[in-house]
Amino acid sequence: MxxxxxxxxxxxxxxxxxxxxxxxxxxxxxxxxxxxxxxxxxxxxxxxxxxxxxxxxxxxxxxxxxxxxxxxxxxxxxxxxxxxxxxxxxxxxxxxxxxxxxxxxxxxxxxTVPAFIEHYVPGEDEGDDSTDQGPTGGLTWDGRSPTGRDQxxxxxxxxxxxxxxxxxxxxxxxxxxxxxxxxxxxxxxxxxxxxxxxxxxxxxxxxxxxxxxxxxFPFTSKFDAFVLGKAKLTPQETHGMMLFSSADKGNCSSCHTFSGPKTLPVFNDFGLIALGVPRNPDIPANADPAYYDMGLCGPQRKDLSDHPEYCGLFRSPSLRNVATRTVFFHNGAFHSLRQVIEFYVQRDTNPEKWYPKKPDGTIDKFDDLPVRYRENVNMDPPFGGKPGDKPALDEAEIDDLIAFLQTLTDGYKPEDDTAGR
Known part of the structure; x- marks a missing residue:
């Protein structure tokens, strides 16, 4: 109803x-x-x-x-x-x-986004009921709106x-x-x-x-048609789906939940996470070096400002229609899907590509957070490693992952898909 x-x-x-x-x-x-x-x-x-x-x-x-x-x-x-x-x-x-x-x-x-809760423990049918997944849910980037009317x-x-x-x-x-x-x-x-x-x-x-x-929420993408048995993924899209789910590759499904065949997921676990996205000079507010948007702990959200462990956390979005976007993350720092994926796999192996240098010549990593909160930044794969390490995905694999993400775009028409036949 x-x-x-x-x-x-x-x-x-x-x-x-x-x-x-x-x-x-x-x-x-x-x-x-x-x-x-x-x-x-x-x-x-x-x-x-x-x-x-x-x-x-x-x-x-x-x-x-x-x-x-x-x-x-x-x-x-x-x-x-x-x-x-x-x-x-x-x-x-x-x-x-x-x-x-x-x-x-x-x-x-x-x-399907639930109202914000600080401590989310999945039910026994979803996973380990002793595991607290932390802050989850709510609308807006910081989860402060419980319903659409509040938003x-x-x-x-x-x-x-x-x-x-x-x-x-x-x-x-x-x-x-x-x-x-x-x-x-x-x-x-x-x-x-x-x-x-x-x-x-x-x-x-x-x-x-x-x-x-x-x-x-029309669920009219090629992926939906594939799940319903009305379309076939190309070898490239299939490989991209594997990379999406693989814990030692894209590991995208750790946050953008993908339950596998026979389901129509929204590709989101509704969790809040700190990614260490670089500071964006195109936001006028960032001209003030003392200004930081720290998501869950403020300044737009006021009720959790006394939780330093929440600073830098923003709610992960659904990946449906992600290939149609031209601005990504809470601060709009990136403008292409390739750039986003490269950031995920190269953030820690090639930090000089993403962050400015300090006066002493060292890299100012995670520069959009005060230093005292930078330990909140997530280090799970595909993040991690050290400068000079091999990124989790190479350029060809990024191509394949993008091909899969493009199958999440609504408006798919089987008769127009020559590649999937």
Whole structure:
């Protein structure tokens, strides 16, 4: 059953409010009364209408202070709901001249991301139940948003993004929008009388749209066709899949979980990890040598700043549609998939390729973290080794791994695939 159907009875929002203590969240009595008896057609139509409303809001630039920026401006439908360009950070703000501080992630394949938890222990059917995998889950790069509606608040109110001064400003814009009557139809004629509840309705509609299967988790890649027995991988793609899973090669599946045949994974364990990505001078905030984006421990996330072991950790993304991206990692430091893979396998064997030199001529490795937190950086394969060692993958193997990652791109059509025949 979709979130929209649950919302028709008010159950989803009620449970969410209880879980997160949101006094402004919608309750069952805030919705127009459903038919006296359960009506599947009514519930289905309401779900469709709510998703369509969310899509209108998602595409509407009038919901920004500038009147020029919609959710889709940064999360472009034509670019797998990721950024439409290779800028490290996007422009926004009331005058569209403000720079963000993090790269824009894709909104696709987020429907299974769990709420953030500090200590995640897999069930017995998933692995060793005595193993604490550490911080896991949550939306955004630092995992601070437990649900899609919580995440939707951030760009609407961030002064560097859509830059509304407060929720009431967003509500006023929606009230003046052509679809205001649809909001009244779905949430009651008096919904705009209470700005807090109206804002909750707006973010709920956005969240519902972002749970639309055909848009956000279609599972239409060549890999999906392969799992379903409708396509064959080429020898190069097959070898790339082996390298992806091999612990002494790519070892990608250690974070981007791949369960093997007969499953349609999202290629993500939802964990948070420090990778030691080099500092990106293209982010204006980095011009201040005292500024560091340390992910889980701040500065944008505030509740875990007293956990030094979390500094530098960012949530790993799904690898679906990764081959369509032109900006990678939380700081947008890299702009090609090859560059990303080369960084993984050469970070420790060829650090001079990725990091600047200090005044004394030594390499300033992991330069986007204060020295005291650099021990948090992950050293599992394909990382590790010492300068001069042979990287885990050579150039031909990188080609093969990229070929496999390209099979994760949605929109595959068997009739157009001559290489896989």
């Amino acid at each position: 979709s979130i929209g159907v649950l919302a028709a009875a008010g159950l989803y929002v009620l449970l969410n409010a209880q879980a997160h203590g949101d006094a402004s969240a919608l309750a069952p009595e805030d919705y127009p009364p459903p038919p006296a008896t359960y009506d599947r057609a009514y519930a289905k139509q309401r779900a469709v209408d709510l998703s369509a409303l969310g899509k209108q809001m998602f595409l509407d630039p009038s919901l920004s202070a500038s009147g020029k920026q919609s959710c889709a401006t940064c999360h472009s439908p034509a670019h797998d709901y990721g950024p439409p360009n290779d800028l490290a950070v996007q422009l926004g703000g009331a005058d569209m001249t403000h720079h963000g501080r993090r790269a824009v992630p894709s909104l696709k394949y987020l429907q 939707a608040r951030i760009p609407l109110l961030d002064p560097d993004e859509m830059a509304n001064t407060d929720p009431a400003a967003v509500v006023a814009k929606v009230k003046a929008a052509p679809y205001a009557d649809t909001v009244r139809k779905l949430y009651g004629g008096h919904i705009f009388d209470d700005p807090a509840k109206a804002f909750a309705a707006i973010t709920e509609a956005l969240e519902d749209f972002e749970h639309t299967p055909a848009e956000f």
